[in-house]
Amino acid sequence: MAMQTDVKSTKPLTATGVFKTQSDANMAFRTRIKGIYYTNGATAGSVVITDGQGGNTLLTLNTPAAANADAVYVLVPDQGILAENGLYGTVTNTASITIFYG
DSSP states (O other): OOOOOOOEEOOOBOSSEEOBOTTSOBOOSOEEEEEEEEEEOSSOEEEEEEESTTOOEEEEEEEOOOTTOOEEEEEOOTTOEEESSOEEEEEESEEEEEEEEO
């Protein structure tokens, strides 16, 4: 049986940049994305998550227009998505995104 890890959450990211832990540290360490929670913006947009700043794209989410009225939770299956160098997000027309990691 696979080893379980404690799951934590980032602070909500509202603009392009490095995801932050709840204690405000940069997410510049190896981790796995376990879940994603985002709130749509007023117009359709997207969130691109990369393996550190300038790294390979790990995930692209297209977000519909809903003017902060619609939030979506995405559960990542199995072991999650591995980020070797931390989490960086490029946010376009999306109100906020929170990552659950472990």
